[in-house]
Amino acid sequence: MRWIKLTVAYDGTAYCGWQYQPACPSVQGAVEDALGRITGEPIRTIASGRTDAGVHALGQVVSFSTGSRLSAEVFQRALNAELPHDVAVVAAEEAPAGFHATHDARRKRYRYVIHDGPVRDVFRVRYAWHVYQRLDAERMDRAAKTLVGTHDFRSFETSGSPRANTVRTLFEIEVRRGRGGEGDLVVTEIEADGFLYNMARAIVGTLVEVGRGARPEPWVAGVLAANERSAAGPTAPPQGLFLVKVEY
Numbered sequence: 001m002r003w004i005k006l007t008v009a010y011d012g013t014a015y016c017g018w019q020y021q022p023a024c025p026s027v028q029g030a031v032e033d034a035l036g037r038i039t040g041e042p043i044r045t046i047a048s049g050r051t052d053a054g055v056h057a058l059g060q061v062v063s064f065s066t067g068s069r070l071s072a073e074v075f076q077r078a079l080n081a082e083l084p085h086d087v088a089v090v091a092a093e094e095a096p097a098g099f100h101a102t103h104d105a106r107r108k109r110y111r112y113v114i115h116d117g118p119v120r121d122v123f124r125v126r127y128a129w130h131v132y133q134r135l136d137a138e139r140m141d142r143a144a145k146t147l148v149g150t151h152d153f154r155s156f157e158t159s160g161s162p163r164a165n166t167v168r169t170l171f172e173i174e175v176r177r178g179r180g181g182e183g184d185l186v187v188t189e190i191e192a193d194g195f196l197y198n199m200a201r202a203i204v205g206t207l208v209e210v211g212r213g214a215r216p217e218p219w220v221a222g223v224l225a226a227n228e229r230s231a232a233g234p235t236a237p238p239q240g241l242f243l244v245k246v247e248y
Helices: 027-039 072-082 137-147 197-211 220-226
Strands: 004-010 056-066 087-095 107-115 147-154 166-178 185-192 241-245
Touching: 004 027, 004 072, 004 147, 027 087, 027 147, 072 087, 107 197, 137 166, 137 185, 137 197, 137 220, 166 197, 185 197, 197 220
Parallel strands: 056 241
Antiparallel strands: 004 056, 004 087, 107 185, 107 241, 147 166, 166 185
């Protein structure tokens, strides 16, 4: 058997998330159906992590084993010919035997996009959270820096997929306002060794409370220390979230 590593981009709008579900379309289902048509094998894929309904990916990593002799380059071309228009394989390569896209991941980076213009932009509604109030991105960035380091992030984990260990190391977080024609966008980038369920979206929802002036900057450090989800802000909606890259 051979192991193949794919880097996949997708618009998550039409999907119930990455993970296969029998009642609605999933990105995993689309990829596995395409692989089945190409190889004639019942291939099961493994992703670096599950993205929720409506969440997008620029660099989701997917692994699978196969008895096919097709090269990685041919897999990429064949998959892009078979996949729906909103899913694309941006890279394919041979992987070491036993490569596991979930367990072997060391870092993940997410991006969250907020549009805070006075009128919703109909061409951004699928890819950004529209907040009517102008946000103070500098205050959000300063408050966010208190989350850097190794901490228990259970205050930012929503119910639905609990983990036995809620300690994670957050390597970097930055909140910045766009420039030029993107001056009405506020972008948050978060990189960590792993994320709890809805952790990135809960962090963004909490920072927005600071950005709109409803909470002081030190409040975020108190939320982290509380170890209670009820202490934090709301969970930001899914459409603004992008899985940017995964490092191994």
